[in-house]
Amino acid sequence: EAQVTQNPRYLITVTGKKLTVTCSQNMNHEYMSWYRQDPGLGLRQIYYSMNVEATDKGDVPEGYKVSRKEKRNFPLILESPSPNQTSLYFCASSSSMAGEEGGTYEQYFGPGTRLTVT
Amino acid sequence: AQSVAQPEDQVNVAEGNPLTVKCTYSVSGNPYLFWYVQYPNRGLQFLLKYITGDNLVKGSYGFEAEFNKSQTSFHLKKPSALVSDSALYFCAVRDYYQKVTFGTGTKLQVIP
Numbered sequence: 124e125a126q127v128t129q130n131p132r133y134l135i136t137v138t139g140k141k142l143t144v145t146c147s148q149n150m151n152h153e154y155m156s157w158y159r160q161d162p163g164l165g166l167r168q169i170y171y172s173m174n175v176e177a178t179d180k181g182d183v184p185e186g187y188k189v190s191r192k193e194k195r196n197f198p199l200i201l202e203s204p205s206p207n208q209t210s211l212y213f214c215a216s217s218s219s220m221a222g223e224e225g226g227t228y229e230q231y232f233g234p235g236t237r238l239t240v241t
Numbered sequence: 242a243q244s245v246a247q248p249e250d251q252v253n254v255a256e257g258n259p260l261t262v263k264c265t266y267s268v269s270g271n272p273y274l275f276w277y278v279q280y281p282n283r284g285l286q287f288l289l290k291y292i293t294g295d296n297l298v299k300g301s302y303g304f305e306a307e308f309n310k311s312q313t314s315f316h317l318k319k320p321s322a323l324v325s326d327s328a329l330y331f332c333a334v335r336d337y338y339q340k341v342t343f344g345t346g347t348k349l350q351v352i353p
Binding site for chain 2: 154156158163164165166167168171173179181182213215228229230231232233234235
């Protein structure tokens with residue numbers, strides 16, 4: 124089954140304790156992205172990646188790191204989490220880049236990771 | 242900077258009536274426009290997209306959207322609403338540099 128998986132699904136942690144949220148897709152997609160969802164703010168893009176070793180900042184990258192060493196995986200790293208990073212996080216992937224002919228472009232989303240930082 | 246506006250936090254419609262969820266956007270270059278739906282405690286699901294071609298695009302579950310370049314709008318529509326359509330709807334734009342911007346979302350409530 125084609126899917127995007129995220130782990131963990133729920134996480135409660137304390138300020139300053141480094142954590143990693145994993146994301147993996149089995150569709151051989153080149154494009155992957157991380158979002159956070161907060162009430163009243165919709166989804167905001169944190170980082171995205173167009174291929175292995177190619178990442179770029181979204182609208183809210185502060186306090187986050189990413190890496191793309193393999194095509195299927197795109198982990199999100201919070202090196203020193205703070206309470207304002209309490210949120211619902213989504214990973215997504217898509218097969219094509221905007222501008223490519225004949226692509227599908229839409230994103231497939233993971234189930235989400237609910238993070239609470241106390 | 243690109244942006245997406247969904248001016249209505251909530252839309253209420255009676256079952257069987259037509260529904261419209263509004264979206265306007267701002268982006269440099271050609272827009273890649275999308276609608277996604279989120280059911281409670283679930284991830285986002287793709288509904289439909291406009292990339293190029295016909296201004297009226299059809300998607301999943303009977304939804305359609307009309308791309309209007311002059312008004313920079315991409316409103317979501319359905320001729321006859323179902324109670325099961327009740328969910329949170331997001332409009333999104335993707336630019337040539339692959340950055341994606343979502344609107345703040347519109348909660349659709351279909352009343353039996």
